[in-house]
Amino acid sequence: MQHSTSESIYLGASGNPQAKPTDFAFLKVIGKGSFGKVLLAKHKMDGKFYAVKVLHKKVILKRKELFFHLQRERCFPEARARFYAAEIASALGYLHSLNIVYRDLKPENILLDSQGHIVLTDFGLCKEGVSCTDTTSTFCGTPEYLAPEVLRKQPYDNTVDWWCLGSVLYEMLYGLPPFYSRDTAEMYEHILHKPLQLRPGTSNSACSILEGLLEKDRQRRLGAKEDFAEINCHPFFDLINWEDLDQKEIPPPFNPSVAGPEDLQNFDPEFTEEQVPHSICQSPDRSIVNASVLEADDAFIGFSYAPPIEDSFL
Secondary structure, three states: OOOOOOOEEEEOOOOOOOOOOEEEEEEEEEEOOOOOEEEEEEEOOOEEEEEEEEEEEEHHHHHHHHHHHHHOOOOHHHHHHHHHHHHHHHHHHHHHHEEEEOOOHHHHEEEEEOOOOOEEEOOOEEEEEOOOOOOOOOOOOOOHHHHHHHHHHOOOHHHHHHHHHHHHHHHHHHOOOOOOOHHHHHHHHHHHHHOOOOOOOHHHHHHHHHHHHOOOOOOOOOOOOOHHHHOOOHHHHHOHHHHHOOOOOOOOOOOOOOOOOOOOOOOOHHOOOOOOOOOOOOOOOOHHHHHHHHOOOOHHEEEOOOOOOOOOOO
16 A cells, blocks of 8 residues: 655555554554664554554665664673574575575564564565575675675675674674674675684684684585575584474573563663654544555555655654
8 A cells, every 4th residue: 555655654465455554553663773663553453563664765765672682781692692593594594495585684673572582574675586596686785794795796695694694693692793893884895805703702613603604705605505404403503403493492591571562671762762753644634544556656565655744753
């Protein structure tokens, strides 16, 4: 459902493709990125809760839950990082089995459910139809986690996801992405040419998997030959029973202990203390939004649009 205005709400591909903004009560801001905000919303009919991503069209055209805990604790013990890395790897392996490359793995896109299990979000940069033998060439991703072949604008394959897994695992263990610099140009240079630096105190198996995942040559990278099968048999994961992991029978190392879907204690107050924008479901004259597919804009297929109130996200 689309209407050409200044804001957009992504309601996603779901069992109810006719869903529209007026179907929801928007309760709280729970996240914010460079393109817009994420709002906690409650469906008015069935009472279910959703995270609704609201994007600012103007910003797009011109140009974090695990992240919250990682920011607060700086880094994780190896056992905790192993558990998260295993669940992330399992999710990526499943996507790859469907010929989907994720392409935007970073802590901000990794949530924890109410029991502490990993949930991947934000599939906006996914590329479908890419098998293990296929490549693509679109330049996309987040600077800190871009693989060397993407920076070089070379064709790349699903091993970019294993590079990103290495970057996220490194950040979980050390507190920063592996080649981080405040200077983006310098960071790109480090990604392309600087040798990986590992710190004392990391186990041999952790060092080994980081070196394998963060191999600059994608054809020699861990996962290049057998994809997920190479990842799950690495010694770093020897303590993981993958069948139990897939069934969620391994107790997570951290339980968020939430009281219910409206419990926002694990979201940064920077977001939750913000006011929910008033322009989501009403136009300037206070009439209800009527998002129409007849006014579709090809640049925003799959989105519903709220009325044009300038700078509503500033």
